[in-house]
Amino acid sequence: MRIDHHNLKALFQGYVASRKPPSRKKCPAPGVLIQAFEPAASTRVKKRIADHIAECSFCREEFMVLFGSRKSETKSSQVKNPAAPYIARLGTAGTRGPGRPAFWQYAFALLGLSLAVSSFLFLVHQKELSETRQPPGTGITLVYPRSGQALSVPFSFQWQGKLATEYYILELFDESLMPVWTSEKILDVQVLIPSDIASRLIPGRTYFWMVTSVSPNSPQQESKLSRFAILPPKIRSPD
Amino acid sequence: MEPPRRRNSEFGEILDAYAQYINLQVQHYDLPKYGLDPEDILQDVRIRLWKILSGERTIVSPASYIKKIVSSAVIDQLRRRRRENELFRHEKQKYILEQAVPYSGEAIRKKAAEEAVGKAVGRLIDSRRQVVKLYLLNLTLPEISGYLNWSLDKTRNLLYRGLADLKKSLRDLEDENENRSS
Secondary structure, eight states, X not given: OXXXXXXXXXXXXXXXXXXXXXXXXXXXXXXXXXXXXXXXXXXXXXXXXXXXXXXXXXXXXXXXXXXXXXXHHHHTTTSOOTTHHHHXXXXXXXXXXXXXXXXXXXXXXXXXXXXXXXXHHHHHHHHHHHHHOOOTTSSOEEEESOTTEEEOSSOEEEEEOOTTOOEEEEEEEOTTOOEEEEOOOBOSSEEEOOHHHHTTSOTTOEEEEEEEEEOSSSOOEEOOOEEEEEXXXXXXXXX | OOOHHHHHHHHHHHHHHHHHHHHHHHHTTOGGGGTOOHHHHHHHHHHHHHHHHHTTOOOSSHHHHHHHHHHHHHHHHHHHHHHHHHHHXXXXXXXXXXXXXXXXXXXXXXXXXXXXXXXXXXXXXXXXXXXXXXXXXXXXXXXXHHHHTOOHHHHHHHHHHHHHHHHHHHHHXXXXXXXXXX
């Protein structure tokens, strides 16, 4: 059997297409299926639906219909809501009754927006810290290339190791997570990218890398996936 | 209790104000692709709205409520259409089975491979399984991360690990089969 992504998708879709339950008693109600697309829906519900659609081609079709509409909606989210004047007349969230002053609507929207932005910045900052300040011994920290860094070839990968590691394996992937290179056993905490691999990296593209540590007496540990980009080659002056 | 005339005018007011919005919501579904008539959905949405208002219920947030009504009208229509097609499909299948030559070796191998992949995906550990399933059903990484409300990095990590587990499991199965046949 050819085990590439394309073939796996075709086989899995063939498997799902053949799954037709004799009755739909165990299928989620339309409301539950619709609910799963709400951002506030619990992960448990979302996962349950994802599991179910792989076992029921009927629900899979419905899931894809809903999914397609959400996608199309996102694309056209710039379209102005034609009902805006009516909503304004009804007041906040379209409740019946006298309209509230627009000032408060803007103030709340601004407050919400600033909270969202500060939470996002806080999370990004925390993520960077967790990637760079992980204490040695508790895991593998990728040091260079840093997450999101753009650099030119050749370069060395560097990481902070784990105590009692016998050797490391470094894996490099392209944007679609297809493997580009898997190293031999590395006894150090750095390795220079081989020239034949470096020559295959395309400037402007994003790549991902991760390190796995192998120890004789403990289970394998993997680092996070970290991404970097390749810069175009520098043009040297004629002299 | 509100007089029927007032409910009528409210119904008309909502339909007027949201007509374009309802049309837009219905258009998002690309219904002809699934053999559904947009006009049927629009009619269904109008009936549902009327039932809500005549049942003395208050629509708190009309826009999101209409969106839900459109979604459930589409799903209901899909299910109804499927039930109607069921009989036709059953007869057609009976005819095909009567005409069909016995399964070819290639078809049997393909079926076995599909079953093997389906079962191997089902055996993946919980957190990776759903990501892999959605990926194999042709959703992209950003789409999966959007649906599950997970960061792109987390989704990517789980997908990579899940696909690696899946490939290993299929290779092991292949080796097992080869050993058995040799």
